Amino acid sequence: MDEKGRRGVSNKVNYTYGGIFFVWDPEKAKSNMEKHAVSFKMAAEVFFDERSFISTDPFEEEERLRMIGRTEDGTMILFVVYVERLHDEVFVYRIISARKATRKEREQYGA
Template sequence: MRFTWDAGKANFNLQKHGVSFQEATTAFRDPLSVTGYDPDHSTDENRFVTFGVSNQGRLLVVSHTEEDNVIRLISCRLATKSREENL
């Protein structure tokens, strides 16, 4: 699995949500991770949301696209309690 992202967006995400894109990549290795299509944000491209536990033990919500087996990260944040309860 290969990952890519915009460096500026990664820095902004770290400042805003306290989660690095490097950590976000580890959520995809969670054997219990769940990925779903995100129709609300798929107007220009197909976007997906993955819920997975990172190597830091934090449940993350990762927004991304995928093309030619490359995952482009868009944003990531900690899952809220209500999202955790709905999983």
């Protein structure tokens, strides 16, 4: 763990989708699926939505980003919180949470 209590990338699930590297905590992914019925693999799909909307997250301990975008099949608009990281000279996205977008978030997206 680092000085803020975060685990290193090696303790996370490594997933490659569309040539981009994603990582996440398997326990967090499980609890996210139980709570929101959205898998982190589904969340990775929104990174390829050309219309996705990105904003900063007010979380103070690390620089988090928020993305609103559609899944690859176009059936869901998701709200994803993530961090961009460089690990062993490889750029990765660490997915923190994902859920279906609220009505207001879908409107921001333009749906």
